[in-house]
Amino acid sequence: xxxxxxxxxxxxxxxxxxxxxxxxxxxxxxxxxxxxxxxxxxxxxxxxxxxxxxxxxxxxxxxxxxxxxxxxxxxxxxxxxxxxxxxxxxxxxxxxxxxxxxxxxxxxxxxxxxxxxxxxxxxxxxxxxxxxxxxxxxxxxxxxxxxxxxxxxxxxxxxxxxxxxxxxxxxxxxxxxxxxxxxxxxxxxxxxxxxxx
Amino acid sequence: xxxxxxxxxxxxxxxxxxxxxxxxxxxxxxxxxxxxxxxxxxxxxxxxxxxxxxxxxxxxxxxxxxxxxx
Numbered sequence: 481x482x483x484x485x486x487x488x489x490x491x492x493x494x495x496x497x498x499x500x501x502x503x504x505x506x507x508x509x510x511x512x513x514x515x516x517x518x519x520x521x522x523x524x525x526x527x528x529x530x531x532x533x534x535x536x537x538x539x540x541x542x543x544x545x546x547x548x549x550x551x552x553x554x555x556x557x558x559x560x561x562x563x564x565x566x567x568x569x570x571x572x573x574x575x576x577x578x579x580x581x582x583x584x585x586x587x588x589x590x591x592x593x594x595x596x597x598x599x600x601x602x603x604x605x606x607x608x609x610x611x612x613x614x615x616x617x618x619x620x621x622x623x624x625x626x627x628x629x630x631x632x633x634x635x636x637x638x639x640x641x642x643x644x645x646x647x648x649x650x651x652x653x654x655x656x657x658x659x660x661x662x663x664x665x666x667x668x669x670x671x672x673x674x675x676x677x
Numbered sequence: 678x679x680x681x682x683x684x685x686x687x688x689x690x691x692x693x694x695x696x697x698x699x700x701x702x703x704x705x706x707x708x709x710x711x712x713x714x715x716x717x718x719x720x721x722x723x724x725x726x727x728x729x730x731x732x733x734x735x736x737x738x739x740x741x742x743x744x745x746x747x
Contacts, residue, residue, distance in 0.1 A: 514733040519727070539733070664714055
């Protein structure tokens with residue numbers, strides 16, 4: 481979440497103006513939320529170019545659907561929902577990952593303890609973790625990845641994240657648990673290294 | 678374990694898990710890993726490269742009047 485959320489009252493006013501056709505107000509909403517949307521799309525598994533294209537689609541859909549935004553949820557959560565759907569659509573069009581590309585990721589994760597141990601402490605470890613996390617997330621099935629991204633990386637509540645994913649909370653909790661356990665297994669070398677340091 | 682870390686377990690179930698992890702080193706290790714992983718995830722920076730906000734805003738505003746339909 482690299483962009484601060486707009487003040488709620490100010491945001492409501494911008495939404496009302498945008499609904500009435502004020503493009504400048506909508507531009508301010510896009511400015512406030514595009515980093516968040518782009519970041520979520522990247523974490524759902526899109527590459528930078530795809531995330532850029534899909535982020536535009538998310539906001540264009542939002543513009544066309546503003547009349548249907550009921551303000552029962554936060555505007556950001558509503559955008560996450562559109563972003564989630566658009567990301568799934570884009571990911572669904574992709575060919576399955578090849579065995580060789582997967583093998584490369586596994587090698588990188590296996591090589592982690594040496595690489596992390598060589599660096600001067602936390603900054604290097606942060607960068608290593610960032611890279612390992614991206615690779616490890618790429619190993620998760622799409623639905624489990626989305627659950628971990630929404631709840632643990634984007635910081636949504638369980639209720640919000642379940643609504644974004646379009647499933648009941650009980651089903652979402654099950655996905656989240658499985659996603660976390662798989663991610664833990666993939667990141668285990670890093671986690672053990674951190675515990676030892 | 679996930680529910681435990683999210684404070685989403687009833688008192689009895691929490692106590693049962695805590696009793697078990699006090700005795701089982703393997704489960705204690707998994708719980709410790711999960712707890713540490715969640716802390717790291719919550720502090721994880723955005724994936725690089727980050728968004729080019731002005732470019733996205735400009736493109737969206739230019740496209741507001743495009744005909745709909747895929």
